[in-house]
Every structure is written in structure tokens, then in C-alpha cells.
Amino acid sequence: MKSSNVTRYVLIAIIAVAGFVAVPFFPMVSSAIAFAAGAVICGIALLFVKTTNSTEESVETNDLTTLYIGNLNYKVNENAIKAYFEQYGYVDSVRLMKDRKTGRRKGFGFVEVEADAADKMITKLNDSVFEERTLRVRLAKEKVED
Known part of the structure; x- marks a missing residue:
């Protein structure tokens, strides 16, 4: 029990200082599962944005x-x-x-x-x-x- 409380306070402190948290998800994880996992962490609504690596873009130009x-x-x-x-x-x-x-x-x-x-x-x-x-x-x- 004590471990989950510590994790929760650390996460809240990071959000308060940084203003945002970037959490990478693999393509096999659906956005619904990712959102549910985010909602469970602290009850904070998170925005998930799809990003691409610059290496993926450079492959196209090559x-x-x-x-x-x-x-x-x-x-x-x-x-x-x-x-x-x-x-x-x-x-x-x-x-x-x-x-x-x-x-x-x-x-x-x-x-x-x-x-x-x-x-x-x-x-x-x-x-x-x-x-x-x-x-x-x-x-x-x-x-x-x-």
C-alpha cells in the first residue's frame, strides 16, 4: 500500500514541475487502453498524440x-x-x-x-x-x- 502512495505523489510532483509527462506507447497498445491506464494513474485526463520518428520520415526521402x-x-x-x-x-x-x-x-x-x-x-x-x-x-x- 505504501508503495502505490509514493508512486502517486512522485507522479503528481513531476506533473506539477514539468507541466506534462510524455509516456511512449507501442502501436500494439490501443488508445483506449492507454487512456484507461492514464486515467487510473491519478485520475488526470491525458491527451495522447501520435508521433513519428524522424528516421521514419527520412526513409521516405531516401x-x-x-x-x-x-x-x-x-x-x-x-x-x-x-x-x-x-x-x-x-x-x-x-x-x-x-x-x-x-x-x-x-x-x-x-x-x-x-x-x-x-x-x-x-x-x-x-x-x-x-x-x-x-x-x-x-x-x-x-x-x-x-
């Missing part, structure tokens, strides 16, 4: 591949390219190259896509006609730094 797209119509914009490529998988970003002096498009660019869909996009979109031009779609080469 699964991207960059494709080179060439022979683009100079009037094409990033949104049109993204919509065209998304027929075959997730597109993270589109970069169309411009001349530094004039600001006009150069007719090529790069598309960051989901690695699993890259081969399918190359197969389906290489030599396809888009905006009256035959596209060249390939895996982008690594940028060589001097």
Missing part, C-alpha cells in the same frame, strides 16, 4: 530517384510535367532548367520520383509525345563536383 527529362517544349511548366509523370507513380518534385541570363527554359529538367516507379516511368514515358515533342527520359547521372 526512396527517391532522379530522372532526366529532355527535349521538352519550352512553354511547359512544372505542374504539367508533374501531372504527366504521376500517371505512373509518386512525383516528389520537378526542376526545369533555365538560362541564367535570359531566364528562358532550356528544354530539359529533372523529376524526383519514387524509386519503385522509376523503371516504369522510363519505359512508358521515354519516346512518348508530350506537348508536341518526343520526350527523352533516363536515370539522371550524379552531379560531378570539380
